[in-house]
Amino acid sequence: MNDCSCSGDGAAAPVLGPVMEDFPTDRLYDLLRAKRSCLTQLRDLSHRQTELIDSGDMTRLLDLLVVKQRMIEQLQRIERAIDPFRGELPEARRWRSAEVKQRCADEAQQCELLLAELMTREKQGEALLTRRRDEVAHRLQGVHRAAQTRQSYLETPADGACQLDVSAG
Secondary structure: OOOEEEOOOOOEEEOOOOOOOOOHHHHHHHHHHHHHHHHHHHHHHHHHHHHHHHHOOHHHHHHHHHHHHHHHHHHHHHHHHHHHHHOOOHHHOOOOOHHHHHHHHHHHHHHHHHHHHHHHHHHHHHHHHHHHHHHHHHHHHHHHHHHHHHHHHHHOOOOOOOOOOOOOO
8 A cells, every 4th residue: 555645746744643632731641641751750769768867778778869969860860840830720730631641640650659769768768867977986086985994094004003193292
């Protein structure tokens, strides 16, 4: 079968199928799907972050935080792309279908749930990291006190005699 038809001047012109109307809400739906994907990845990184804090693996934690920062930057780009839709009245938007509208609403709801979960995990991670920091500081104080005590013993006269200054009196 021939995919071309002839135009009036004898030249072949492609046969076009039905033209699909472009809906800005299709873009909104795609952006919300990308946002959910990004938030899901951030949630997974947050789980791993907690594990690394628990294990005290600060090198891997720092590597993970670099990846997490890139994901946050990607999320910010997505949010900026969504911004023009924020000024619209949701009921005034034109949708391809009621199904797409519902899927978009579902994506938005999932994003809100993921964001709330992330915020909770971030607060927990911060508290855990603070606790680890305080534990390390306490241990360092103990090491410092032990070093001071050791130094005091080293400064004691070798003959074991102590001198007492009684001149002030």
